Amino acid sequence: MSRTAIVAGNWKMNLDRAKARELTAAIAARRGEAAAVELVLCPPALYAETVGTALAAAKSDVALGGQNMHDKASGAFTGEVAPPMLVDLGCRYVILGHSERRTLFGETDAIVNAKTKAALAAGLTPIVCVGETLEEREGNRTEAVVTTQVNGSLAGLSPADVEKIVIAYEPVWAIGTGKVATPQQAQEVHALIRRLLAELSSPAVAAKVRLQYGGSVKPDNAADLAAQPDIDGALVGGASLKADDFLGIAKAFA
Numbered sequence: 001m002s003r004t005a006i007v008a009g010n011w012k013m014n015l016d017r018a019k020a021r022e023l024t025a026a027i028a029a030r031r032g033e034a035a036a037v038e039l040v041l042c043p044p045a046l047y048a049e050t051v052g053t054a055l056a057a058a059k060s061d062v063a064l065g066g067q068n069m070h071d072k073a074s075g076a077f078t079g080e081v082a083p084p085m086l087v088d089l090g091c092r093y094v095i096l097g098h099s100e101r102r103t104l105f106g107e108t109d110a111i112v113n114a115k116t117k118a119a120l121a122a123g124l125t126p127i128v129c130v131g132e133t134l135e136e137r138e139g140n141r142t143e144a145v146v147t148t149q150v151n152g153s154l155a156g157l158s159p160a161d162v163e164k165i166v167i168a169y170e171p172v173w174a175i176g177t178g179k180v181a182t183p184q185q186a187q188e189v190h191a192l193i194r195r196l197l198a199e200l201s202s203p204a205v206a207a208k209v210r211l212q213y214g215g216s217v218k219p220d221n222a223a224d225l226a227a228q229p230d231i232d233g234a235l236v237g238g239a240s241l242k243a244d245d246f247l248g249i250a251k252a253f254a
């Protein structure tokens with residue numbers, strides 16, 4: 001089963017508008033270096049229009065994504081971003097349940113599940129993040145934690161919806177720490193996630209779902225991760241803020 005690799009940049013709460021424009025233009029100009037890979041830029045929501053405009057000006061097929069959203073389409077939710085607003089700005093993807101959302105903003109699997117359903121209803125492709133903490137890994141609870149997160153975040157999805165999503169396995173201990181999971185550790189969890197998806201839908205559907213690894217991915221460790229059979233791309237934080245690094249990672253998946 002051949003899956004188109006997908007590499008997404010999570011810019012988090014970084015850059016300003018001028019730098020967002022500059023980075024977008026630099027990536028769009030060199031997009032051909034990783035033509036076979038789907039690329040997604042996830043800027044802060046306030047800069048999505050700026051990045052979308054820069055991509056359109058470059059006639060680029062690099063996709064735009066949000067980093068989070070509310071599960072309601074509108075209403076009295078001060079400070080929140082609604083799924084149709086992301087769509088309105090040209091977003092095709094949205095990161096959901098990032099570990100920073102789960103740990104710093106109290107997002108539970110039930111919340112991630114509601115957001116996943118809302119994203120699909122709005123026509124967005126959710127990039128659903130799961131991953132264990134260091135304490136959970138050291139306590140041999142990785143499989144249990146990831147199983148609970150996948151089943152909880154995707155509860156009630158039809159096989160047709162499961163087929164549309166992207167899952168990012170991001171061990172919390174590897175995010176922004178410089179500690180990357182070994183390709184074997186990552187592959188083991190990706191294979192587990194694909195088995196869980198097969199149980200939730202069917203083996204044929206699970207074989208089509210793209211699974212990204214995230215956690216200190218850099219150009220020099222991306223190739224070993226990309227060589228694993230169940231790793232179909234990367235969700236990149238720090239290294240996505242530099243065009244050279246982001247494209248270097250994307251090339252490893254080409």
Ligand code: PEP
Pocket residue numbers: 010170174175176177178214215216217235236237238239
């Ligand atoms: C992330 O935040 O999704 C991430 C993977 O960050 P980093 O690449 O900086 O570890």
